[in-house]
Amino acid sequence: MKKSKILLLLLLSFSVNGFAESATRGNRITERQTYSQRVASAPGKTLYIEMYQANVTISGETPNDIVAEATVELSVARPELVKDFFSQTQLVLEPYRQGFRLTLRSPKERYERRADQGIRRLMNLIFEGDADGFSMATELLVRVPSNQALVIENKYGDVTIDNVNGALQIDNTSGEVTVKDCAGTLELNNNYAGAEVRDFKGAVAISNSSGAATVMNIAGNVRIENSYKPVRFEKITGSLTIDGQSSEVSGTRVGGDCFITSSYKPINVAGVGGKLTINGQSCLVTVSGVRQDVLIESSYQPIRVDSVGGALTINGQSSAVTANVVAQEATIRSSYQGISVQQVGGVLNIDGSSCEVTVREVKKDASIVSSYKTIRVDNVAGSLKVDGGSCSVLVDGVGGDVEIVNSYKYVVLKRTAGSIEVRGDSSPIEVSQITKVPASGSINLITTYKPVTLVLPASAAVQISAHTQYGKIRSDFPVYLNSDEEGKAVKLEVGNGGIPVRIETSGDIILRKE
């Protein structure tokens, strides 16, 4: 394209822009005015800031003085009112209670408060006569001594506080609140917008309804109440308490105890120095790296826990549970979903209804209750007790006694080193690779209708009594068979005898030598 044409298009653009702007802006004008105030503060004095629809920024950077600067921006369709409005607007910094109060008194606020009848006429003109022509916004910058105590009230504006070390109290609505590099105590109440606290030394309490809360690097205890929006935390040296309603919760590194309540949204916590308690209704829960005890209650969503230094207790309802590496005892209750537990240093108790259960590496005793699904257990150093109605029970490696009650499904035991008691109902039973049976121990394998297979080591010293009502008896050991109306029975002694072995079924009995 030739440069003269480009030039024409360029010029055309200026004109089109200009006319478009003119058409949309109408006769409205926008003006701004700045107001300032200053007063000397002192330790123990509190600054009360009462604002409405203002963005408030406070920084601790003066040696002694409170310095305030408010910029008021006004957009109005009647230009002649601007001057009056600005002339009747005041930034007030006045003695109040044990300190000072900072507020903006504009005709608009006075009009809204219906306190100043003198200005009503002007305001009626602005707000009722031509309401859609008027808008205002306020930007408040306040510089205070770094040890200044603050009480702030605001609505529909953001509040930012930086480098202030006094007691801080903030009540805000519909505005982001940010507090950073501060110390002292913080009480923050907000609604419908995010609250963020970073690098704070001291106790923090946040209440934020329908607003997100973020706390990072806090040297002190933290308490958060909120609803519907996420809560995020990181590096808190004290304790952390979160009471959320339908709030997603996630974070890492809490030095003290951690208490979390929420519902329906995921909870994800890593690195807790104290105890962790989670009460989540229908929450997906993920936890890792807790030095002390963990207590989790949830429902319908999976619960996953990795690396607990203390005891673990999980009360889940229809929750799939996965727990890995628990130093002390673990107690897990759930239903209908799988439970998988590995590396438990203490006693393990699992109470699952219709849960598939997988257990590996338990240093002490294990007790498992479930139904209808498979129970797999590998390497329990202590005793093992299983109550599994309609469960297949597959066990490999138990250091202590084994006691199993089940029905209809297989019981397979390998590498046990204690007494064995299996009471099945229509359950096939297979016991093999027995590593040891204590001298005072016994083996009782009792079921109905299904076969029982017992594989004994060649060196076994047992006294066997086996009886079947309708089945056959096959044995690698020489036996004398007694057969009568009540079925078939054998009695035999292997090795020097001693350890009693009792087998009863109405199915086949197989005795094998390893």
Added chain:
Amino acid sequence: MNCGRYQEFELGDMHEDEFNAHLSTCALCQKLMAQDGKILSLAKNLPLPPAAPLLWAKIENALRAGQRRHRPIWLSQFQEQKQMLWRIAAVLLLAAGLGSYWLIKPPPSSPRLLEGAALEKVESKEREYVAAISELERTALPEMAKLDTDLMLLYRDRLETIEAQIARCKEALAENPSNAHIRRYLLAALQDKKETLRELLQLAG
């Protein structure tokens, strides 16, 4: 004086080297070139106007539409004199552009107050949300009964909370319609309501 070499060069009918050789000897071409240079220089110094959405697309579309139309006789005459007319049009438009810019020069940037087109755009967005919410409400609210009681109560409470926030924002905006902050939070509440209704539909479905 009458010389058409500059026009030929502008139209691409003459090689640059040939035109440069001619330029050193032709006062008229030197004058025309100086005029164009001045206009270009003025244009470069203009402050950038606020961006108009799709302006270039609109201009290009208008130009293409113009090219497609049948060209009348006066256009043929215009073609003959177009170099001169281009220059006149350019100067006039430059004056109009500069004039209109200074006349309606925007006030200092005002991010806290929305005006004119920006306000209309936000209001339009609000209307879009309200329409989408209305549609979603029609299908989602009857589905709420399918949820279990706790969840239904939670969503009822959540929707009531959002509606309260929407009402508060609207109340504040009635007295301060251009305040960008309140508009932002009204939009956020509307968006929240839309997402909550969608979530509800997914859960019930």
